[in-house]
Amino acid sequence: MSQREWIEKDFYKDLGVSSDASADEIKKAYRKLARDLHPDANPGDTAAEERFKAVSEANAVLSDPAKRKEYDETRRMFSSGGFGHGGFAPGSQYTTGGGGFGGGEFNIGDLFGGGTAGDSGLGDLFGGLFGGGRGGTRTPTRPQRGSDVEAETTLPFREAATGATVPLRLTSPASCTTCHGSGAKPGTSPRVCARCNGSGIVSRNQGAFGFSEPCDDCRGTGSIIDDPCTDCRGTGVQNRTRNITVRVPAGVSDGQKIRLAGQGEAGLRGAQSGDLYVTVHVTPDKVFGRNGDDLTVIVPVSYGELVLGTTLSVPTLEGRVGVKVPAGTIDGRILRVRGRGVPKRSGGAGDLLVTVKVAVPTHLDEKATEALTAYLEAEKASGFDPRAGWAGA
Ligand code: ZN
Numbered sequence: 001m002s003q004r005e006w007i008e009k010d011f012y013k014d015l016g017v018s019s020d021a022s023a024d025e026i027k028k029a030y031r032k033l034a035r036d037l038h039p040d041a042n043p044g045d046t047a048a049e050e051r052f053k054a055v056s057e058a059n060a061v062l063s064d065p066a067k068r069k070e071y072d073e074t075r076r077m078f079s080s081g082g083f084g085h086g087g088f089a090p091g092s093q094y095t096t097g098g099g100g101f102g103g104g105e106f107n108i109g110d111l112f113g114g115g116t117a118g119d120s121g122l123g124d125l126f127g128g129l130f131g132g133g134r135g136g137t138r139t140p141t142r143p144q145r146g147s148d149v150e151a152e153t154t155l156p157f158r159e160a161a162t163g164a165t166v167p168l169r170l171t172s173p174a175s176c177t178t179c180h181g182s183g184a185k186p187g188t189s190p191r192v193c194a195r196c197n198g199s200g201i202v203s204r205n206q207g208a209f210g211f212s213e214p215c216d217d218c219r220g221t222g223s224i225i226d227d228p229c230t231d232c233r234g235t236g237v238q239n240r241t242r243n244i245t246v247r248v249p250a251g252v253s254d255g256q257k258i259r260l261a262g263q264g265e266a267g268l269r270g271a272q273s274g275d276l277y278v279t280v281h282v283t284p285d286k287v288f289g290r291n292g293d294d295l296t297v298i299v300p301v302s303y304g305e306l307v308l309g310t311t312l313s314v315p316t317l318e319g320r321v322g323v324k325v326p327a328g329t330i331d332g333r334i335l336r337v338r339g340r341g342v343p344k345r346s347g348g349a350g351d352l353l354v355t356v357k358v359a360v361p362t363h364l365d366e367k368a369t370e371a372l373t374a375y376l377e378a379e380k381a382s383g384f385d386p387r388a389g390w391a392g393a
């Protein structure tokens, strides 16, 4: 492929994405097309095969941020006529193959007659544009770290407070189990592309120009798989449903995110996996509420219990606790039980806050009514006036 072809090709169109598509959009578009057009899925269909090649080539460039930048810049340069006096005007002949200047270097001064590369500054410009053009010494295409994965889980209030082990079912691209992510059939392994020495880039000298472009032999990946793994079609990645167990720490609150390092998407070609982020939702509890690390609970009591005092049996996260209500406790008072709240990350736990709330009987039998009436008389006689000192009296 000549440079002109490279520039005239519309890799974005090949992948069906816009020229400002995100890396993720490109990855998704490529995965889908590669699956649909794969020769294994379309035996004997030469049109599909051509498309498959075009899509692979487009992805090799667009999935690599450096190559994509180079491609974008070069295209922009050409469309804006930045090369000046028709250096690459239609009709110019740039044949592929060796020739020109042997050493992989070119001197722009020769082209413009006199002057030096330093004078024009164009040497730097071309060097930057075409990836160095100095004989394919680029570092090999780096394995790509897997993406982070987001998941959600819902926990009952008490499990969130005490900590829980939650099974999660995740469907995401993961390292192929058959080939362990190499993309090569078990027993074989990918070999370094001989043409580009594993760099994924080939440099050519054509006429006065030297430049780099993605290697055709390996589609810019730097390695060649002679015998692709049939389970992942040589990609090294499979859509897999994973069942994993997530340890949710005690005291997690609604909406909190937990990070599990290395549990995200598998990296390509054995690269590091991404992380898994689990957002925890907490369902409310019938008994408990939360105020930070403090656990709150409302306990119904009778008027008499508040007047005379009592000991209440109050539920906690682990069991129950006896809470002493002193005689003469007013309605709505909050009693604090230290250390019986929600476990803290730093160790220890918050408090249990017990609110007493008077329950008023809506129906009393004759005996209780009589006793209460007698009580009110006695109360009055003892000098108690509920509205004494009340501003509204
Ligand atoms: Zn595989």
Ligand code: ZN
Pocket (backbone or CB within 6 Å): 193, 194, 195, 196, 197, 198, 199, 200, 201, 215, 216, 217, 218, 219, 220, 221, 222, 223
């Ligand atoms: Zn190659």
